[in-house]
Amino acid sequence: MGYPNFSVKDLPENERPRERLMQMGASSLSLSEIIAIILGNGYSGEPATSLAQKLVMKYGDANDIGKLTAQELLAVKGIGVAKACKIAVCFELARRLSGGQTIKSKEYTSASDIHNLVKPYLLHREKEHFVVVSFDTRRRLIAVDNLSIGTVNESLVHPREVFKTAINRRASYIALVHNHPSGDVSPSNDDIVVTERLLKASYTMGIPVVDHLIVTDNAYKSVISSEMVSALK
Secondary structure, three states: OOOOOOEHHHOOHHHOHHHHHHHHOHHHOOHHHHHHHHHOEOEOOEOHHHHHHHHHHHHOOHHHHHOOOHHHHOOOOOOOHHHHHHHHHHHHHHHHHOOOOOOOOOEOOOHHHHHHHHHHHHOOOOOOEEEEEEEOOOOEEEEEEEEEEOOOOOOOOOHHHHHHHHHHOOOOEEEEEEEOOOOOOOOOHHHHHHHHHHHHHHHHHOOOEEEEEEEOOOOEEEOOOOOOOHHHO
């Protein structure tokens, strides 16, 4: 017969992460204590603090845990769908907030501006994500939309879907961005083909593509600025 789940409330008061947070602030908590609060309760006789410690010992620091998908988190005994989703969503929120203060009144006029804007969305991703960034007439941000996940090619990134997103957002301009988890910002042949196809479509649609960036955790490169597609600019 199984044992009832243990909660952080079952610990002595001075060892409870939630109480420590209230008394000393969130910055006083260790990574495992933060995760224990997110988990809320443990599993079959194992308190949430112990389960959180196992997770940290298995995968390492916050950056490594933050790369895990909800599906991968299910591999840890005691973490079910609800707990996996909570952890994954918390790290996703942290990624989005890590971009600092994105001010919608800012005008994004350079590749560097666009890179700084989208980097938090693509940081530490283990698969390629292709995003469409929509801007108004003054190149101010409207929205960042994740269009596809997987290696960028013509089947995954179709002009129809890109410009449907732009039209739905009432964009005057768009930027295209995708990451290379390998850490190499060099454009692939597929990157060039997709860029050329989308540039041609942009002339027909009347919604200019201001740039297509390839980003990694530490660098970025403009595909449109490369010699391979410069003739289409």
